[in-house]
Amino acid sequence: xxxxxxxxxxxxxxxxxxxxxxxxxxxxxxxxxxxxxxxxxxxxxxxxxxxxxxxxxxxxxxxxxxxxxxxxxxxxxxxxxxxxxxxxxxxxxxxxxxxxxxxxxxxxxxxxxxxxxxxxxxxxxxxxxxxxxxxxxxxxxxxxxxxxxxxxxxxxxxxxxxxxxxxxxxxxxxxxxxxxxxxxxxxxx
Numbered sequence: 655x656x657x658x659x660x661x662x663x664x665x666x667x668x669x670x671x672x673x674x675x676x677x678x679x680x681x682x683x684x685x686x687x688x689x690x691x692x693x694x695x696x697x698x699x700x701x702x703x704x705x706x707x708x709x710x711x712x713x714x715x716x717x718x719x720x721x722x723x724x725x726x727x728x729x730x731x732x733x734x735x736x737x738x739x740x741x742x743x744x745x746x747x748x749x750x751x752x753x754x755x756x757x758x759x760x761x762x763x764x765x766x767x768x769x770x771x772x773x774x775x776x777x778x779x780x781x782x783x784x785x786x787x788x789x790x791x792x793x794x795x796x797x798x799x800x801x802x803x804x805x806x807x808x809x810x811x812x813x814x815x816x817x818x819x820x821x822x823x824x825x826x827x828x829x830x831x832x833x834x835x836x837x838x839x840x841x842x843x
Contacts (some may be wrong), residue, residue, distance in 0.1 A: 656692045658692055659692055659694070660694050660696055660715050661689060661695050661714055661716045662698070662716070662717045662718075663682040663698060664698050664708050664712065664718065664720075664721070664752070665708065665719050666700070666703040667699075667700075667701045667702070668723065668764060670682070673816065673819035674820065674821060675822060681720070681826075681828035682697055682699055683697075685829040685832040693716075696714060698712055703724060704725050705744050710748070710751040710752060713755060716759060716762075717760070717761045717762065718762045718763075719749075719762070719797075720802070721764075722741070722745060722766050723766045723769075726766065726780070726781065730777070734776050734777065738780060738783045738784050738787060741787060742787035745788060746787075749791050749794070750795055753795040760840055762832055763788060763792045763799055764802045765785045765801060767803050767806035768781060768806070769810070769818040770810035770817045798835045800828065801831065802831060805828075
């Protein structure tokens with residue numbers, strides 16, 4: 655009999671069911687369905703989650719993390735004025751703490767899509783810099799990046815509602831990115 659493995663889901667509304675209109679329609683729940691029977695879900699995602707609020711003590715064989723968009727929104731003026739060094743540092747520290755608790759886990763980290771709102775050139779540069787930091791930080795902890803930004807590019811009308819929340823189609827796209835990363839990188843045990 656195979657042991658039950660734990661899928662630890664961390665992060666913000668990019669992962670939750672709330673805006674999809676379907677119970678179980680969020681990225682985490684859709685991805686869980688692709689994993690099969692021997693997986694238990696520890697879902698610690700929630701709407702409005704900021705990096706400082708991500709639980710760092712969870713344990714899993716597989717971890718997904720969607721985080722950073724709310725931090726960019728809440729600290730927009732600071733990041734536009736001072737750059738994203740603090741964002742990069744806080745994100746790197748969070749990933750390092752999660753990895754220390756879960757050394758052998760497959761760790762999948764999503765980057766951040768553009769909202770369906772007009773962004774200034776400075777905001778676009780800031781988002782690009784934040785995503786570059788996410789990619790660099792993920793590499794530092796041997797996490798796989800789910801390229802949510804590129805996948806959502808030009809598709810916000812179908813992938814987002816309320817200008818910033820994933821629709822059922824958006825959540826499906828994120829779940830597929832998680833599943834693709836899992837298929838390419840999972841370790842047989």
